[in-house]
Amino acid sequence: MAVACAVLMLAITSLSAYIRMARIGLGCAPWPQCYVQRATMPTEAVAALDGDAVVAARIAHRVTTSAAMLLIVALLFKTLAQQPVLRSQGRLALALLGVALFLAVLGRMAGDSRWPPVILGNLLGGFAMFALSVRLVQAASPGPAxxxxxxxxxxxxxxxxxxxxxxxxxxxxxxxxxxxxxxxxxxxxxxxxxxxxxxxxxxxxxxxxxxxxxxxxxxxxxxxxxxxxxxxxxxxxxxxxxxxxxxxxxxxxxxxxxxxxxxxxxx
Structure with missing residues (x-):
């Protein structure tokens, strides 16, 4: 389960990066006019330019984030149900859940905002979740610390x-x-x-x-x-x-x- 969580986190960060970068115009045509033009466009207008790949990425992002949230909750309950309680794994799972809830609230409140704190919150939060999930894989693996x-x-x-x-x-x-x-x-x-x-x-x-x-x-x-x-x-x-x-x-x-x-x- 921990490995699946790490894979999902890496997929989520990659999908989120693709959506963000595609929307700001990286790789658009004609370059660089289209890239500069998007700076003056409102968020809704930029979203309306989403191609099929971006739409598919958004759907995949929603599916993977939902699956990851369920998996994190399952991991947390699993660590708490073990006897003795797996404290190290439990702390990591709890931290994962906390960051996931923060990002969910951020996404709900800010939507597709290009406000710098929102961009930073999503980017660094995603990196933190992947790093935590890798630590969780280590904690769940047999062998020395x-x-x-x-x-x-x-x-x-x-x-x-x-x-x-x-x-x-x-x-x-x-x-x-x-x-x-x-x-x-x-x-x-x-x-x-x-x-x-x-x-x-x-x-x-x-x-x-x-x-x-x-x-x-x-x-x-x-x-x-x-x-x-x-x-x-x-x-x-x-x-x-x-x-x-x-x-x-x-x-x-x-x-x-x-x-x-x-x-x-x-x-």
């Missing part, structure tokens, strides 16, 4: 998670500025690009430290960091293909979940 040899890395992992979330937020805000000719015209986009290099370098250093601590996941951290920086610089050009933007979002979710999975339990 995850990342027991990384206690010395814990502060750096927390810092890396914070920087990653901040960078994701900057990216979401920068993608919505509707700049016609690349990142050079947007201070926020430029900040996101330069910060991405710094965060990528920090993640590479963390990956090396994790590898030296005996964690093979250190190599994955380094690889994901390099891919993210590379895709980010490609997206900073005059043309921003939708598929690259989706890959950027997908890899960000994987990277944040990987960092969260390496956090050792408190002593």
């Amino acid at each position: 995850p990342a027991m040899g990384t206690r010395g890395l814990r502060p750096w992992l927390i810092v890396a998670l914070g920087l990653g979330l901040l960078q994701a937020g900057l990216g979401a805000m920068g993608s919505g500025e509707h700049v016609a000719h690349g990142c050079g015209e947007s201070a926020l986009c430029g900040l996101h690009r330069m910060a991405g290099v710094a965060v990528g370098a920090a993640l590479l250093a963390l990956g090396v430290a994790a590898w030296r601590a005996g964690l093979r996941a250190g190599a994955a951290i380094g690889l994901l960091a390099v891919l993210q920086v590379g895709i980010g610089w490609l997206l900073a050009g005059e043309v921003a293909p939708l598929v690259l933007a989706l890959a950027h979002n997908f890899l960000a979710a994987l990277l944040l979940a990987l960092l969260a999975s390496l956090l050792p339990p408190r002593a």
